[in-house]
Amino acid sequence: MGLSEKACGQAASGVYSKHNIMVEFRGHYGFLMSHHLELDRFQSHYPAYELSIEKATWGKSRWEAEYAYPIIGLTFWYSPLGGYEELGASYAVYPFINFPVVRFKDQSLNFRLGLGLSYLTKHFDNTENYKNFAIGSHINVAGSVYFEYRNRISRMLTFSAAVGLTHFSNGATKTPNYGLNTITADIGLSAYLKKPNPAYDKKVRPELYPFEFDGKKYLSTEFSFSYARKDMMEQYGEKFNVYSLYVNLLKRISYKSRFGIGFDMVYDESDKFIVEWRGSEEVKKYQTIKPGISGIYELVVSDLRFMFNFGFYLYMKESSEGMVYQRLTLKYFFTDNMFAHIVLNTNWGKAEFVGFGLGYKLDFIYKQKIKHD
Numbered sequence: 625m626g627l628s629e630k631a632c633g634q635a636a637s638g639v640y641s642k643h644n645i646m647v648e649f650r651g652h653y654g655f656l657m658s659h660h661l662e663l664d665r666f667q668s669h670y671p672a673y674e675l676s677i678e679k680a681t682w683g684k685s686r687w688e689a690e691y692a693y694p695i696i697g698l699t700f701w702y703s704p705l706g707g708y709e710e711l712g713a714s715y716a717v718y719p720f721i722n723f724p725v726v727r728f729k730d731q732s733l734n735f736r737l738g739l740g741l742s743y744l745t746k747h748f749d750n751t752e753n754y755k756n757f758a759i760g761s762h763i764n765v766a767g768s769v770y771f772e773y774r775n776r777i778s779r780m781l782t783f784s785a786a787v788g789l790t791h792f793s794n795g796a797t798k799t800p801n802y803g804l805n806t807i808t809a810d811i812g813l814s815a816y817l818k819k820p821n822p823a824y825d826k827k828v829r830p831e832l833y834p835f836e837f838d839g840k841k842y843l844s845t846e847f848s849f850s851y852a853r854k855d856m857m858e859q860y861g862e863k864f865n866v867y868s869l870y871v872n873l874l875k876r877i878s879y880k881s882r883f884g885i886g887f888d889m890v891y892d893e894s895d896k897f898i899v900e901w902r903g904s905e906e907v908k909k910y911q912t913i914k915p916g917i918s919g920i921y922e923l924v925v926s927d928l929r930f931m932f933n934f935g936f937y938l939y940m941k942e943s944s945e946g947m948v949y950q951r952l953t954l955k956y957f958f959t960d961n962m963f964a965h966i967v968l969n970t971n972w973g974k975a976e977f978v979g980f981g982l983g984y985k986l987d988f989i990y991k992q993k994i995k996h997d
Contacts, residue, residue: 643679644821646814648697650674650784654808656706657789662757663802666711672703672790672808676720680820687926690879695722699738701766701790703806710756712746714792714804716766721925730776735769739954742766742792748800760855761798765978767791779819784812795968795978799858803975841991844882846872848983850967854976856894860901864893866977868967872920872931880924886933888916892977899942912941916949929955929963945971961985 652672658664678697681688688694701716718740726733742764748756770788777783786809793803852866867890874884895912899905918935933951940947948971955965967979 644682645817646678646680646695646697646782647817648674648676648678648782648784648812648814650676650786650810650812652703652808652810654806657805657807660757660802665755666706666708666758668706668708670704670706672701672806672810674702674810674812675700676814678722678814682821685926686879687924691925692724692727694724695734696720697722701742701768705804705806710746710753711758711804712744714742714744716740716742716790716792718742718766718768720768722772732774734772734774736772736786736788738766738768740766744792744804747798757800758802758804759792759794760800760858761794764792764794767793780816782814784810784814786810786812793975796855796975797853797978798855801855801975840989842876842987842989844872844874844876844884844985844987846870846874846963846983846985848872848963848965848981850965850979850981852967852969852977852979854892854894860894860897862894862897864897866893866979867891868969868979868981870983874920874922876924882920882922882924884920884922886916886918886920886935888914888918888935890914890916890937895940895942902942907941914940918949918951927957929953929957931955945974945976948972949976955983957985 650673652674653669654672655669656663656666658667676697676699678695680695681693683689683693696719698717698719701714703714705711705714718738720736720738722734722736724732724734743762744759744764746753746756747759747761748754768788768790770786772784772786775783788808790806790808791803794801848870850868854864854866856862856864869889870886872884872886874882876882891909891913895914896907896909899907899912914937916935916937918933921932923930931953933953936948950970950972952968953965955963957963961984963983963985965981965983967981969976969979
């Protein structure tokens with residue numbers, strides 16, 4: 625009996641796990657990074673705790689093999705944030721993916737990326753909590769970036785140590801929104817719920833797809849839109865809508881990466897308001913539309929895509945933001961051509977707005993080599 629048949633038989637008998645599920649606990653210790661003067665008073669050292677459900681991939685899907693068999697999971701985070709009454713405590717839940725960068729036999733150096741939601745027990749209030757300039761809402765986005773060392777100390781147990789950043793922000797949907805940046809170091813221990821599948825050590829690599837050798841070269845054109853709600857109550861006592869249209873032309877250079885160029889049209893209601901509020905003139909809506917152009921890099925992880933844009937507006941009547949912008953888009957393809965996305969638009973690290981929308985992809989073949997036997 626071959627290894628795969630033996631693995632299936634043992635898994636069916638209940639001895640081995642079919643999915644290589646682990647539970648991990650991490651203890652953190654770190655501090656709040658003060659990136660605004662108003663946050664200096666909250667600088668202190670404090671703990672944080674994580675409980676995660678994880679899955680060790682072994683090549684069942686093509687992307688797992690291409691990314692060196694990462695660990696995927698869901699984590700639950702808690703921290704008292706130094707015990708300050710104004711900050712309260714943070715709770716978060718977010719999925720993550722842990723990419724191996726360097727792998728040895730039982731050890732690896734990894735890069736872990738997570739994105740989800742958080743609940744902060746305290747936020748800014750004009751009368752009751754006016755010292756908290758960091759966060760304007762209970763519900764926020766939670767993001768984490770960690771560099772990690774893992775050592776498999778036995779068949780069932782793995783030790784880990786990491787250092788990184790956990791960020792909380794609402795993307796300017798509610799001001800103030802300086803955000804909270806917690807830098808921590810941690811140690812952890814993970815354990816398999818059942819004996820891992822023997823195929824995990826074999827690291828199965830899926831077969832290549834036939835279309836990878838058909839001689840076709842193509843460009844992808846994506847059309848998408850997003851809607852955002854921008855809170856500027858602190859500055860102007862108003863909330864504004866933001867409508868965006870995106871056209872992206874992308875070329876796939878490998879299984880993992882796509883590069884391209886983007887063309888944007890953004891209508892931000894606050895731009896019109898600011899022009900008229902400053903008393904310079906009365907303008908039509910179309911006069912404050914901002915056309916933009918950007919360079920694009922996209923990381924492909926199966927149906928999930930991470931797109932990074934760096935661009936500038938070709939025209940701007942007047943705005944609370946600058947001419948240069950950066951955009952992070954998280955896309956998920958729920959069909960071969962249609963996707964949903966979350967868009968974070970920033971100006972040199974300062975969040976402008978968070979948008980939600982849909983898009984459609986078209987592939988155009990520009991070269992097709994006919995192969996002869």
